[in-house]
Amino acid sequence: MKKEISNWGNYPVMESNERNFSLLEDIQNYVRTTRDYIPRGNGRCYGDASLAANTICTTRFDKILSFDSGTGIFECQSGITLDQVLEVIVPKGWFLPVTPGTKFITVGGAVASDVHGKNHHIDGCFSHHVDEMDILLADGNLITCGPGKETDLFEATCGGMGLTGLITRIKFRLKKIETAYIRQKQIKAANLEEVLRLFEEYKDYTYSVAWIDCLKKGSGFGRSILILGEHATASDLNEQQQKAPLALPKKKQITFPFSLPSWVLNTFTVKAFNFLYYGKNFRKEIDNVVNYEPFFYPLDAILHWNRGYGKKGFIQYQFVLPLESRQGLIEILQRISDKGLGSFLAVLKIFGKQESLIGFPMEGYTLALDFPVRKGLFEFLDELDKIVLQYGGRLYMSKDARMRPDILRAGYQHLPQFLSIVKKYNPEGKIHSVQSDRLFLKSDQ
Ligand SMILES: Cc1cc2nc3c(=O)[nH]c(=O)nc-3n(C[C@H](O)[C@H](O)[C@H](O)COP(=O)(O)OP(=O)(O)OC[C@H]3O[C@@H](n4cnc5c(N)ncnc54)[C@H](O)[C@@H]3O)c2cc1C
Numbered sequence: 426m427k428k429e430i431s432n433w434g435n436y437p438v439m440e441s442n443e444r445n446f447s448l449l450e451d452i453q454n455y456v457r458t459t460r461d462y463i464p465r466g467n468g469r470c471y472g473d474a475s476l477a478a479n480t481i482c483t484t485r486f487d488k489i490l491s492f493d494s495g496t497g498i499f500e501c502q503s504g505i506t507l508d509q510v511l512e513v514i515v516p517k518g519w520f521l522p523v524t525p526g527t528k529f530i531t532v533g534g535a536v537a538s539d540v541h542g543k544n545h546h547i548d549g550c551f552s553h554h555v556d557e558m559d560i561l562l563a564d565g566n567l568i569t570c571g572p573g574k575e576t577d578l579f580e581a582t583c584g585g586m587g588l589t590g591l592i593t594r595i596k597f598r599l600k601k602i603e604t605a606y607i608r609q610k611q612i613k614a615a616n617l618e619e620v621l622r623l624f625e626e627y628k629d630y631t632y633s634v635a636w637i638d639c640l641k642k643g644s645g646f647g648r649s650i651l652i653l654g655e656h657a658t659a660s661d662l663n664e665q666q667q668k669a670p671l672a673l674p675k676k677k678q679i680t681f682p683f684s685l686p687s688w689v690l691n692t693f694t695v696k697a698f699n700f701l702y703y704g705k706n707f708r709k710e711i712d713n714v715v716n717y718e719p720f721f722y723p724l725d726a727i728l729h730w731n732r733g734y735g736k737k738g739f740i741q742y743q744f745v746l747p748l749e750s751r752q753g754l755i756e757i758l759q760r761i762s763d764k765g766l767g768s769f770l771a772v773l774k775i776f777g778k779q780e781s782l783i784g785f786p787m788e789g790y791t792l793a794l795d796f797p798v799r800k801g802l803f804e805f806l807d808e809l810d811k812i813v814l815q816y817g818g819r820l821y822m823s824k825d826a827r828m829r830p831d832i833l834r835a836g837y838q839h840l841p842q843f844l845s846i847v848k849k850y851n852p853e854g855k856i857h858s859v860q861s862d863r864l865f866l867k868s869d870q
Contacts (some may be wrong), residue, residue: 436738466534472826497599503533522554537583538823546777552583619646753816
């Protein structure tokens with residue numbers, strides 16, 4: 426059915442013939458007879474990665490195929506969402522090995538972007554926990570691949586943005602938990618230097634993330650709240666929590682009712698938000714035990730919060746810089762602060778070592794910021810791209826809607842190898858997206 430679709434940033438918007446199947450044979454028949462398509466999960470990437478003239482949406486292809494609650498091996502169709510997975514595994518004492526900041530993505534999307542969480546420095550990316558998966562190639566054939574089988578296909582699919590084929594089945598390993606709670610520590614950092622020092626000091630914590638006020642100048646430049654966490658044990662819980670340590674959190678969701686006019690977001694409102702967010706923690710340090718929902722998915726409590734950025738949509742700009750490139754981080758934050766183009770959410774995380782074909786993480790710091798689409802934004806982001814490259818970093822394709830091909834090439838050293846594997850499995854270039862057309866130029870595929 427032809428309809429207007431976009432991803433989480435609501436930019437760009439396009440008309441697509443979107444098909445949604447629940448049977449493998451139907452998807453197979455469709456890909457055999459169709460060109461110019463891209464697999465699509467739940468549309469939670471921000472930009473244009475899952476947009477094309479034809480999209481195969483997997484959200485009805487969402488069955489659990491097996492779950493061994495003794496070993497924590499989980500096998501599913503690719504369209505199941507992390508939300509649906511959590512509902513089944515948490516009561517049995519298991520958790521996702523890696524989760525992004527929203528649970529409304531599909532498992533297929535988690536592999537195709539090779540998502541990272543707050544534990545990358547300890548547990549790596551989602552693909553590090555995948556044992557096996559099936560890929561439906563452009564010619565309609567299914568191939569099983571994994572870390573020790575058809576490894577070129579496996580490596581090019583993890584982080585490959587859907588270009589090798591449609592992932593249909595995934596088998597991955599879960600993480601054992603004693604409770605559904607997180608022992609959380611929040612520490613206020615007066616500036617950027619302090620928060621980087623704290624990341625280093627607390628690097629043994631499994632989960633860490635910092636929220637940065639990117640508009641603050643002077644000695645408070647880069648002031649932040651660092652949030653650390655560990656899965657709580659039964660003895661960490663209070664009496665009430667101990668009655669049902671693995672209970673799922675109650676669904677409490679509100680919906681953002683309409684798109685805000687774009688003038689609502691300005692330096693003044695962003696400064697006010699940041700002031701309140703930073704000020705809400707009166708004490709330097711807070712220790713408490715919270716359910717996994719507010720810890721991992723604070724924004725999921727407000728459905729459609731992306732409408733807050735207005736009808737023109739927004740860009741999430743996420744880059745990573747090597748550990749030693751602190752100066753690059755300072756320069757970028759400085760530019761943003763000077764420009765007054767503040768973002769409500771500037772999220773800083775640390776990445777551990779990673780060698781992959783096309784995956785985003787590398788050892789260092791990653792920062793993600795939201796910018797409403799407005800005049801002059803793209804030119805400004807082009808300038809930031811240059812700083813990212815100058816300091817040896819790269820941008821995350823899953824958040825991207827505007828990067829130029831030369832920026833991608835310079836950031837991803839194994840890109841030619843990746844493209845030759847894509848060509849092997851998708852020789853006629855039947856599978857491509859608006860993003861791949863922009864980044865790889867059709868002739869490369
Ligand atoms: C609030 C929020 C927070 C986020 N936080 C993080 C974070 O912390 N870390 C992180 O890494 N990401 C994060 N993301 C990004 C998100 O996790 C990824 O973009 C993810 O890939 C989205 O999955 P999806 O199912 O919605 O797929 P889509 O957005 O529809 O597609 C994403 C890509 O996956 C491909 N794809 C989807 N399904 C398949 C399939 N079955 N087979 C082959 N290819 C497929 C598509 O072609 C596309 O290239 C966040 C997103 C949001 C909205």
